[in-house]
Amino acid sequence: MLLAHSNWRAYEIARDEVIHAEADMVRLADSVAAFQKTLIDRTAQQLHILGGISPSENNNSAACDKFLARQLEIFPPFDNLAFAEANGAVTCSARSNTIPLPSLLPGASSPDKPxxxxxxxxxxxxALPRKSIQGRAEGWVIAMLPVAAFFQANSQGAVFSLVHDGGLVAAYPAKNAKDSRNPLFIKFMRALRPPMATPLAIQDGTDWLYAAQVKGSAKELWLLARLPTDAATGQLMRMAALMAMTISLAGLSIWVLCSQASAYLAAINWRRFDLATKVEHAVATLHKRLRQMQWNKAQPSEGSNTELHVAYQKLKHSFADEAERMRQITLLDELSQALQGCIDSTELTELIAHSAVALFPGSSGALLLNATSDVVELHHAWGGSIHQEAFPPQDCWALRIGHPYHAQQAGAVSCAHLREKHADYICLPLIANSEILGVLHLSRLGENTIESGIPWAAESIAERTAIAISVIRRAEQLQIRATRDALTGIYNRRFMEEALAIEQSRSERRSSSIGLMMVDVDYFKGFNDTFGHDAGDAVLRGIGQLLRRTMREGDMPCRYGGEEFAVILPGADLAQTHQRAEAIRTAIERWEPQQEGHSFGQVTVSIGIAALPLNGNSWQAALKVADEALYAAKRGGRNQVTAPA
Structure with a gap:
């Protein structure tokens, strides 16, 4: 009887271990299902973003691979990222183009979820399809990840399976894949749809624990989890068999004692040693208690609470970091699209400042651009950032070393262009096409950075800023070349004709006049023959500078061709035009052109003037009248201003 009592205690201990293990499995299954839903949702969001960018359309496989490799660094849970065609052929990927994808053929309408x-x-x-306007899949964006990462199974010793329509999608460990192929189980769960983890015994008697349906996928997925056959379960079976043998032995002993010592047995306190009755009652209630423990979670110990809290906090921080990364990627994508529409540096500066504050709330910064090779100028500052208005490039450490400079690094020295010395800032050089365009300064980032060192979002915004500045400067240079004369720096003839057409329409609406001058350098051919063409070019450049200095704001000096110049004076009548022409003639007459210390003597000009609409009903007619007046001035002795008769 003492042996039976000892076996009963061992059986109770083994039974409690199994019950607690199954209760832990219920919690684990719930946690894994929630994690899979979050992972699928987060992956779907990233795949939507990548599908919208789709650099594979440029047929540049190397650039596409490099782009996906950078994205893969931002999302370490993934093993690979790839773009594929509609038939499943991989066009580019972050790590390898030889990915064993199954055939991906789009149907009449492709799913919105991966x-x-x-x-x-x-x-x-x-895999998420990239859809056409008709809703058919034109290609696929694919993210690969290991099975163990998808199930988040470390040392739990659990067996997980993910099934759809009774067929296996994935299992962990892989050797247990055969355990999940049971269509009857899936049909039963669809009809039941329990709100929480549910125990169920299928045909072979294996106890399964069901975790709520995994959301976020294009197909209905069901997570199955069960306890593996471990030492606790085996011990329970052995204790049950041993207890049965002990009960049989106790019954036999009782029968012998009853037959030989009935008087002695009568004196025994059966209420105290009625082990058979206790065992019988325990066997009857065993299954009921097991079922209750699976529905009602066991109270965890203080140590379990602490471990669960720590794991929850780690998971919470991980999701918060990933959510911050997704927010920054979305903002950078919006910034890239907005930068494509910028037409000047002012719009670009405001956009960069707004995006920097959105990426790093509470931060400050400045955009410092190269004015010349020897001077960097403050273009715009925000958030209270204070810098020198102009400084040499060597005053910024980022321009010295050619890569981002973090003032919090060991042994770092503050940049000289800062008026307030502090260590919480980053200087990022703006480099495009191997040319340093300036510096993006970000400070007071505080707790906004996810990792230590240079934040990847700061490098991304600097890269986009450099490209946008390069594009705008190239457009400005093309605009200057299209409207400015390369030698003199004033407007060219093409600009003059377009400006006269606009000013004529404006003067007709306002009932105002337009003054016109035709200016020609006297004896310029002889000047070239005497001093050479370099001296002639120097004279033309000097006259262009004099015209810019003597003009009113809004007047437009233009090079008409050769040694001839035209000047447009919006709002001026013939008398005002004559007055301005005489001032120009006098200024050029008093000017002494020189080149490398050598004087060329006096230079004079002849000027013919006209006014619109006084001297014609179109700008072409008025310009012709001014040209005729110019030739009259030359015939009259040169170095004079002549008005039409």
Whole structure:
């Protein structure tokens, strides 16, 4: 009887271990299902962003691979990122183009959520179609991740399976894949749809624990989890068999004692040693208690609470970091699209300042651009950032070393262009086409950075800023070349004709006049023959500078061709035009052109003037009248201003 009592205590201990293990499995299954839903949703959001960018359309496989490799660094849970055609052929990927994808053929309408595909026993693929306007899939964006990462199974010793319509999608460990192929189980769960983890015994008697349906995928997925056959379960079976043998032995002993010592047995306190009755009652209530423990979670110990809290906090911080990364990627994508529409540096500066504050709330910064090779100028500052208005490039450490400079690094020295010395700032050089365009300064980042060192979002915004500045400057240079004369720096003839057409329409609406001058350098051919063409070019450049200095704001000096110049004076009548022409003639007559210390003597000009509409009903007619007046001035002795008769 003492042996039976000892076996009963061992059986109770083994039974409690199994019950607690199954209760832990219920919690674990719930946690894994919630994690998978979050992972699928986060992956779907990233795949939507990548599908919208789709650099694979440029047929530049190397650039596409490099782009995906940078994205893969931002999302370490993934093993690979790839773009594929509609038939599943991979066009580019972050790590390898030889990905064993199953055939991906779009149907009449492709899913809006990612498809979960099995690439083997140890890897999964989440594939999202890139749709055309008609809703058909033109291609696929694919993310690969290991099965173990998808199930988040470390040392729990659990067996997980992910099934759809009774067929296996993935299992962990892979050797237990055969355990999840049971269509009857899936049909039963669809009809039941329990709100929490549910125990169920299928045909072979294996106890399964069901976790709520995994959301976020294009197909209905069901997570199954069960306890593996471990030492606790085996011990329970052995204790049950040993207890049965002990009960049989106790019954036999009682029968012998009853037959030989009935008087002695009568004196025994059966209420105290009625072990048979206790065992019988325990066997009757065992299954009921097991079922209750699976529905009602066991109260965890203080140590379990602490471990669960620590794990929850780690998971919470991980999701917060990933959510911050997704927010920054979305903002950078919006910034890239907005930068494409900028037409000047003012719009670009305001956009960069707004995006920097959105990426790093509470931060300050400045955009410092190269004015010349020897001077960097403050273009715009925000958030209270204070810098020198102009400084040499060597005053910024980022321009010295050619890569981002973090003032919090060991042994770092503050840049000289800062008026307030502090260590919480980053200077990022703006480099495009191997040319340093300036510096992006970000300070007071505080707790906004996810990792230590240079934040990846800061490098991304600097890269986009450099490219946008390069494009705007190239456009400005093309505009200057299209409207300015290369030698004199004033407007060219093409600009003059376009400006006269605009000013004529404006003067007709306002009932105002337009003054016109035709200016020609006297004896310029002889000047070239005497001093050479370099001296002639120096004279033309000097006259262009004199015209810019003597003009009113709004007047437009233009080079008409050769040694001839035209000047447009909006709002001026013939008398005002004559007055301005005489001032120009006098200024050029008093000017002494020189080159490398050598004087060329006096230079004079002849000027013919006209006014619109006084001297014609169109700008072409008025310009012709001014040209005729110019030739009259030359015939009259040169170095004079002549008005039409």
């Amino acid at each position: 498809l979960l595909l099995s690439l083997g026993s140890d890897e999964l693929a989440l």
